[in-house]
Amino acid sequence: MTVRAAWLPPTGQTRADTRLAPLGAMAPEGELTTRAGVIAGGTPLAATGVGPMQVQISTGRAIVQGTAAQGAYPVVVTAPETLTVADGSPQYGRIDSAVIRVYDGQYDTTGQTTVTVEIVQGTPSATPTAPALPAASIRLWDITVPAGTSAGVGGLDWTRALADRRRYTAAYGGIIPRGWDLSVPGAYDGQYRDNTTTGLERWNASARTWLPYPYDSGWQPLTLAAGYGHPGHGMPAAWRRYGPIVMLRGRIGPTKSGTTIPNGATVLTLPVGIRPAGGKEFAWASPRDQSNKAPSICRVEIQPGGNVRTYEFVELPQWVSLDGVAYTAN
Structure with a gap:
């Protein structure tokens, strides 16, 4: 036969x-x-x-x-x-x-x-x-x-x-090649397959969906605290997760025109899943304005609970920047 x-x-x-x-x-x-x-x-x-x-x-x-x-x-x-x-x-x-x-x-x-x-x-x-x-x-x-x-x-x-x-x-633990139907669910958390177009995907059992591996969320908007928004220049505040790495970008300023950000202000709270383990600090300095006034210099901390808080100002800034901030999520 x-x-x-x-x-x-x-x-x-x-x-x-x-x-x-x-x-x-x-x-x-x-x-x-x-x-x-x-x-x-x-x-x-x-x-x-x-x-x-x-x-x-x-x-x-x-x-x-x-x-x-x-x-x-x-x-x-x-x-x-x-x-x-x-x-x-x-x-x-x-x-x-x-x-x-x-x-x-x-x-x-x-x-x-x-x-x-x-x-x-x-x-x-x-x-x-x-x-x-x-x-x-x-x-x-x-x-x-x-x-x-x-x-x-x-x-x-x-x-x-x-x-x-x-x-x-495929054999147990192997990467399953793409077939004609990408709607077939995975069997266990952490199973991998190749979709041949964007690369590897990993089965997320709790969400019951295939996610790109390494996972890339794309840029997602951040929800700011009351009284804060996009200052009208630069990028709006957003986050992106690629594998375990979280990147932030954008600028945050008071919604009330002509005001500054006070010391100790919480401008937003990061969602669960993109918070840094143990928190994170970074320094930020605004550029000189047209009067050539010295730049505003401050520090920003991301607390373990996800609050993004300003502190240690030299001059109270009209906006702060998240550009270039990156860390490993907990």
Whole structure:
């Protein structure tokens, strides 16, 4: 056989079966389940039209998860498999799926113990959708079959008919390659995947979302204390977190025209998650004004609770700057 699954047949598993099929702990999806998918390397389980109504699935390896009681089946396709697509419906189009399917008579009612690459036929409809998968199977490709399609009228346009539906998996702790669907959630906090466009992403279990790694928040506005705002020059006050590093920028001044910032004023409170461990201090000096008056010099502290507070003034400033402030978040 050219499509084989290790640990499926009750007898007769060969040493070659064991060597070729993927083994070891794969990416988990639950306490007793494994993330099903294709094993990356080359162009595994690629689809190519080889006839008007025939498609060939190339060699490759995959993991197929059954129920939690069944476990996961390591599968290998050692020679290309050619599948025949049924003629199109006279009235409506449909979507078929090329799948890897495991039949295990100990857990299903098929009475078979085998694994196949096969076509699951969809239902003709004015708005066709891909068919639901049978148990213990993974979708590889969707095939759009327009109404009236057959070999006698030229068959399928394979450049338009095929849609890649391969989803990938990896060994436990490995980085999962991108598949066709980026909406698939992660399984545990700290799992990584490659989305191929912006780079690595890390699964945040509490937020149930994939975040860029290293995490980059982009510039986010800061909420200032009552009586303070943007003084009308420079950048508005904002923060950005890249991995563990927080950067601040912007200028803060009193909203009341012509006033200065008093000593000991709290101009804002940093949100939880971007506060420096143990606090931070920095010095700031305003430029000379048009009268060539000496610049205002002061110190600013970020307290452990997140308050940004001014102190130790030489001259009371009309605004303070956060530009260039960076630190490690707690």
